[in-house]
Amino acid sequence: MKSGDIFGYAFGAIRLRKLRAGLTTLGVVIGIAAIVALLSISQGLQISITDQLQSGFATDTLIVSPSSGGVFGGIGGAAGGSASDFSLFVSDVDLINDIDGVVASAAIVQKVSYIKATDQTVTAYVVGVDFATYSQIYSSTFVAESGEILTSPESKTAVVGKSVSDPWENGTLICSVGEIVEVVWTNTTVRPPVNQTVEVTVAAVLAEIGGLSLTGPSDYSVYLPIEDAQSLFGTEECDRIIVQLTSEDDETIESVSEAIDELFDAQVSVTSPTAILSIISSVFSTVELFLAGIAAISLLVAGVGIMNIMIVSLMERTREIGLLKALGMKSRTVLAIFLSEAVIIGLLGAVFGIGLGWALALAAAQIFTGGGVTAATGQAAASTGFVITPVLTPTVLLGAFGFGIAVSVIFAIYPAWRASKLKPVDALRYE
Amino acid sequence: MAMPIVETVNLRKTYILGKVPVNALCGVNLKVEKGDFIAILGPSGSGKSTLLNMIGALDTPTEGKVLIDGVDISTLNDNRLAEIRHRVGFVFQFFNLIPRLTALGNVELPLSIAGLSKNEKRKRAENLLEIVGLTDRMKHKPAELSGGQRQRVAIARALANDPSFLLMDEPTGNIDSKTASDIMDLVQELNEKKGVTIVMITHDQNLAGRAKRIVRMLDGTVFKEVKQ
Numbered sequence: 001m002k003s004g005d006i007f008g009y010a011f012g013a014i015r016l017r018k019l020r021a022g023l024t025t026l027g028v029v030i031g032i033a034a035i036v037a038l039l040s041i042s043q044g045l046q047i048s049i050t051d052q053l054q055s056g057f058a059t060d061t062l063i064v065s066p067s068s069g070g071v072f073g074g075i076g077g078a079a080g081g082s083a084s085d086f087s088l089f090v091s092d093v094d095l096i097n098d099i100d101g102v103v104a105s106a107a108i109v110q111k112v113s114y115i116k117a118t119d120q121t122v123t124a125y126v127v128g129v130d131f132a133t134y135s136q137i138y139s140s141t142f143v144a145e146s147g148e149i150l151t152s153p154e155s156k157t158a159v160v161g162k163s164v165s166d167p168w169e170n171g172t173l174i175c176s177v178g179e180i181v182e183v184v185w186t187n188t189t190v191r192p193p194v195n196q197t198v199e200v201t202v203a204a205v206l207a208e209i210g211g212l213s214l215t216g217p218s219d220y221s222v223y224l225p226i227e228d229a230q231s232l233f234g235t236e237e238c239d240r241i242i243v244q245l246t247s248e249d250d251e252t253i254e255s256v257s258e259a260i261d262e263l264f265d266a267q268v269s270v271t272s273p274t275a276i277l278s279i280i281s282s283v284f285s286t287v288e289l290f291l292a293g294i295a296a297i298s299l300l301v302a303g304v305g306i307m308n309i310m311i312v313s314l315m316e317r318t319r320e321i322g323l324l325k326a327l328g329m330k331s332r333t334v335l336a337i338f339l340s341e342a343v344i345i346g347l348l349g350a351v352f353g354i355g356l357g358w359a360l361a362l363a364a365a366q367i368f369t370g371g372g373v374t375a376a377t378g379q380a381a382a383s384t385g386f387v388i389t390p391v392l393t394p395t396v397l398l399g400a401f402g403f404g405i406a407v408s409v410i411f412a413i414y415p416a417w418r419a420s421k422l423k424p425v426d427a428l429r430y431e
Numbered sequence: 432m433a434m435p436i437v438e439t440v441n442l443r444k445t446y447i448l449g450k451v452p453v454n455a456l457c458g459v460n461l462k463v464e465k466g467d468f469i470a471i472l473g474p475s476g477s478g479k480s481t482l483l484n485m486i487g488a489l490d491t492p493t494e495g496k497v498l499i500d501g502v503d504i505s506t507l508n509d510n511r512l513a514e515i516r517h518r519v520g521f522v523f524q525f526f527n528l529i530p531r532l533t534a535l536g537n538v539e540l541p542l543s544i545a546g547l548s549k550n551e552k553r554k555r556a557e558n559l560l561e562i563v564g565l566t567d568r569m570k571h572k573p574a575e576l577s578g579g580q581r582q583r584v585a586i587a588r589a590l591a592n593d594p595s596f597l598l599m600d601e602p603t604g605n606i607d608s609k610t611a612s613d614i615m616d617l618v619q620e621l622n623e624k625k626g627v628t629i630v631m632i633t634h635d636q637n638l639a640g641r642a643k644r645i646v647r648m649l650d651g652t653v654f655k656e657v658k659q
Binding site for chain 2: 001005009012015016062086319320323324325327328329330331332333414423424425428
């Protein structure tokens with residue numbers, strides 16, 4: 001029998017039982033849609049988060065922070081207090097600079113403070129850095145949009161992030177170059193808490209960086225010369241030290257990390273931004289695998305549905321199978337007809353499932369982007385550019401397609417095999 | 432003398448019904464020559480249908496041999512049996528047409544199984560339906576046809592692959608006597624004018640009278656054979 005005739009015959013049999021075939025296909029559609037929607041959303045989320053983190057990244061750097069705090073604790077600023085007694089000091093920079101493979105390093109002192117302009121107050125990270133070193137390390141992101149970042153700045157001058165200057169992105173500025181703003185930090189380590197205040201002149205406004213700026217310059221920070229920050233916060237300690245390396249290869253990262261670890265007696269944690277990215281991506285891989293697993297289960301359920309329906313169909317069509325065999329049809333052709341029915345169901349299910357999944361992913365992304373996530377990033381700005389765009393990779397597309405058909409066919413093998421093994425004389429006598 | 436188209440040698444078939452063995456055939460010897468028209472007469476349970484199934488390679492014997500064109504079918508595998516069935520035309524009491532296919536589609540089915548091209552199938556099926564007198568009913572589905580018309584479609588289908596012989600299991604058992612007589616005219620014409628070899632089971636003494644030979648069966652054996 002020609003393969004076209006086999007498919008035609010199978011299609012005719014499916015068409016005869018439209019509702020039943022439709023419901024069976026719906027099972028596959030739901031399974032495939034779940035896989036496609038979950039994977040394309042989570043891949044979109046991963047790309048979005050990675051992009052956010054990568055803005056302002058420098059791959060040739062290491063971040064040194066007291067071990068209990070870590071990078072993430074350090075970002076928390078005052079809130080992420082360190083449990084151990086160990087502290088990094090601003091002067092530790094000199095020790096690190098002596099290590100082979102280190103180009104420069106910059107200590108960072110950072111606290112959450114208020115920035116008071118004439119009639120507005122905003123919250124921002126106040127970050128004390130050595131402007132010369134910092135702008136060398138982050139040469140692409142620590143760049144002035146207006147004003148000038150001096151390598152040896154005068155005391156009490158500040159560089160402000162784009163979102164501190166223009167939090168609503170509508171030209172209503174909190175502060176601009178040349179203006180004087182008040183930086184207020186509440187010292188909660190003493191009882192009662194005391195407000196420490198310093199007036200600084202805005203020397204430069206940074207160009208927009210975007211993203212969450214996990215390790216590098218950020219739109220939400222105000223940068224002071226490190227000496228000013230130290231005297232404002234009354235401390236010699238620093239939150240972390242950014243180390244610029246001679247190269248971004250693994251070998252350099254490894255050797256310098258070890259040297260720094262040794263230098264501070266293993267009481268610091270040394271993190272490479274590249275490592276953070278790879279951790280995040282491996283976390284996402286796990287999450288994706290988990291989600292795909294859940295979705296796959298729904299597809300397996302659909303497969304059981306296919307098997308069930310095909311066994312029912314086999315019983316109903318026993319006489320028909322007997323007749324086909326009496327007319328000279330070979331067992332393998334009977335097998336092929338039943339498997340073709342499964343292929344058609346799988347094919348339809350996969351096509352509609354991918355379409356539905358993609359539509360669901362787009363709808364979910366719309367809800368995410370329009371609603372909660374943006375607000376959750378906090379800050380004054382209404383949009384931090386956190387947009388999830390679902391991603392449908394060819395792997396997911398072909399994988400879902402193949403998986404849909406494979407599940408349908410695998411679960412049809414048993415009923416199809418049973419049909420092919422029917423003895424014509426018994427099948428014809430069946431009632 | 433030419434080799435018989437079908438020959439059974441001491442054919443036995445035992446079914447197990449529940450735990451009781453039932454001897455459906457107890458040593459049947461029968462020869463079907465080319466151009467024969469044999470009517471097998473006998474009461475229910477005499478083994479007529481079992482014999483017909485054996486001759487049509489639908490069932491395998493417990494003992495003895497069935498030779499179709501000289502080939503012992505008990506030695507054949509599944510695929511070869513299917514090929515043998517190509518050379519057999521079956522007509523059933525209950526027609527066994529596929530309801531979703533038109534008359535034309537039903538006649539084309541064995542031609543599809545044989546792997547003919549679309550045009551060949553169409554041409555041949557139309558020709559066969561013309562022979563059985565259904566030119567104006569080709570596009571009708573079985574549900575839209577009368578009992579007699581359905582059986583004509585079934586006969587056209589049985590003839591599709593130019594079979595060595597036709598096996599008919601009470602072809603008129605399910606239609607009224609007037610129509611049955613028309614069907615028998617057709618069958619007789621096929622035998623006499625086209626030389627189609629026919630083995631037919633029937634209950635009806637009158638219909639059996641139209642055959643060239645009558646084989647009477649009782650309790651799984653042939654107890655009388657009459658040439659007319």
